[in-house]
Amino acid sequence: MTVDREWMHAFFDRPAPAVAMDLIGAEFAVGGVGGLIVETEAYTDDDPASHTYNGQTPRNRAMFGPPSSIYVYRSYGIHWCLNFVCHTASVVLIRALEPLSGLDLMRQRRAMVNPALLCSGPGRLCQALAITGGLNGLSLSDAIFSLTIPSKPSAVTAGLRIGITKAADVPWRFGIKGSPFLSKKM
DNA sequence: CTTTGGATTGTCT
DNA sequence: GACAATCCAAAGA
Numbered sequence: 001m002t003v004d005r006e007w008m009h010a011f012f013d014r015p016a017p018a019v020a021m022d023l024i025g026a027e028f029a030v031g032g033v034g035g036l037i038v039e040t041e042a043y044t045d046d047d048p049a050s051h052t053y054n055g056q057t058p059r060n061r062a063m064f065g066p067p068s069s070i071y072v073y074r075s076y077g078i079h080w081c082l083n084f085v086c087h088t089a090s091v092v093l094i095r096a097l098e099p100l101s102g103l104d105l106m107r108q109r110r111a112m113v114n115p116a117l118l119c120s121g122p123g124r125l126c127q128a129l130a131i132t133g134g135l136n137g138l139s140l141s142d143a144i145f146s147l148t149i150p151s152k153p154s155a156v157t158a159g160l161r162i163g164i165t166k167a168a169d170v171p172w173r174f175g176i177k178g179s180p181f182l183s184k185k186m
Numbered sequence: 187c188t189t190t191g192g193a194t195t196g197t198c199t
Numbered sequence: 200g201a202c203a204a205t206c207c208a209a210a211g212a
Contacts, residue, residue: 077206123194182189
């Protein structure tokens with residue numbers, strides 16, 4: 001257990017783009033509900049598109065937490081978005097999962113049947129996994145979470161981040177090209 | 187105190 | 200493709 005936590009800390013204590021790339025293909029679940037991470041985005045501390053760009057505030061406080069903790073924020077007043085904290089106030093936004101376990105619960109929470117629509121977007125994924133602001137700041141080593149990094153790296157494609165206006169030219173979106181579970185084609 | 191603008195999604199045309 | 204829904208932190212006055 002201690003080993004797991006330390007390994008996880010080391011994995012996340014690196015620049016966000018590297019972590020974002022290595023998370024593709026990882027298996028992530030909350031309370032046994034989850035799947036394979038197929039899409040991520042990186043935000044760094046000196047990134048104009050990042051919530052940390054203007055320093056620490058009450059909202060982004062969790063982004064300054066230890067590596068392997070999580071940052072959850074509300075988007076457009078409606079949705080929640082999940083981030084994994086990396087080195088120095090940089091984070092990885094989890095944008096899409098390929099559902100593997102707990103499909104029935106996901107369908108119930110999302111009021112959707114099509115598996116391609118259950119977790120294909122940051123807001124959808126949080127709804128399917130029941131992630132809310134109440135989990136903000138928790139550690140991924142907490143018992144309700146499970147995260148398994150594959151021994152073999154996946155074939156990862158990089159592209160431009162989605163839905164932002166600042167620093168929109170940085171290729172820090174990562175994903176599995178051709179996956180039907182992406183929020184948007186790569 | 188007031189205004190502004192989203193790291194989105196579902197629905198309608 | 201266009202747009203409304205709906206919250207609240209951040210910034211400005």
